[in-house]
Amino acid sequence: MTPERYAKIRRVLSLRQPTLSVLMDEVNKPHNFSAILRTCDAVGVLRAHAVPPKVFQGGGFEAGTRALPTFEATSGSAHKWVQVQTHDDAVSAVQQLQTQGFQVLATHLSQRSLDYREPDYTRPTVVLLGAEKWGVSDAAAEAADQNIVIPMMGMVQSLNVSVAAASILFEAQRQRLAAGMYAAPQLSDEELEKLAFEWSYP
Ligand code: SAM
Numbered sequence: 001m002t003p004e005r006y007a008k009i010r011r012v013l014s015l016r017q018p019t020l021s022v023l024m025d026e027v028n029k030p031h032n033f034s035a036i037l038r039t040c041d042a043v044g045v046l047r048a049h050a051v052p053p054k055v056f057q058g059g060g061f062e063a064g065t066r067a068l069p070t071f072e073a074t075s076g077s078a079h080k081w082v083q084v085q086t087h088d089d090a091v092s093a094v095q096q097l098q099t100q101g102f103q104v105l106a107t108h109l110s111q112r113s114l115d116y117r118e119p120d121y122t123r124p125t126v127v128l129l130g131a132e133k134w135g136v137s138d139a140a141a142e143a144a145d146q147n148i149v150i151p152m153m154g155m156v157q158s159l160n161v162s163v164a165a166a167s168i169l170f171e172a173q174r175q176r177l178a179a180g181m182y183a184a185p186q187l188s189d190e191e192l193e194k195l196a197f198e199w200s201y202p
Helices: 004-015 028-041 092-101 139-143 161-178 189-200
Strands: 020-025 047-051 083-085 103-107 113-115 125-129 147-149
Touching: 004 083, 004 103, 020 028, 020 161, 028 047, 028 125, 028 161, 047 092, 083 189, 092 103, 092 125, 103 139, 125 161
Parallel strands: 020 047, 020 125, 047 083, 103 125, 103 147, 113 147
Antiparallel strands: none
16 A cells, blocks of 8 residues: 555545435446446445345346346446445335435436426435336335436437436536535544545455
8 A cells, every 4th residue: 555545545535425325226237337336436425325136047146136236347446435235125225314314316207306406415315216127116206305307308218327327416516516515524534544444455
């Protein structure tokens, strides 16, 4: 561990935003899962959340087992720097995160959907992202505090999930930069020291 590397670790940790996260509901393509983690790292997400998709065949798992999509080159090693907490199902994950004080914003088109730039992302926020094929379930969208959408003006109805995640997380970063939330560490001294040690000696 060089002094430069240790200084970089401390600098990155001082920018981490423990109050900003995503909940990936059965995002199943490894390149999407990895790209989302890479964006999480870029904006300072400390911990991401995921309901792992069910495995239908192979991979050494029994059919029906839930498993995170394997990390691959797309993550650019982000999986080393963004922890992933797994959950059994999206509705209970939403409720648990709300109990911890997060507003949950579901990316879902509904009667109550807002433009994704409207919410206040300086509040503790989790962005709920849906599976590539099915999107966010109605039950999870209803359990969320708000539904948000990125306006679509083309022929295709939806974006790739990792592109949607990046657009929303960088709006959150923009608001948090403007509010000075990257100017001082959001982690406590104790947490920062602990993580600096863990990241230095993985
Ligand atoms: N057929 C699915 C549906 O109707 O919801 C499409 C799912 S889309 C390919 C996968 C995920 O990307 C969505 O669940 C959402 O998380 C995100 N997404 C895609 N387009 C979006 C948009 N315009 N606004 C917000 N989120 C979007």
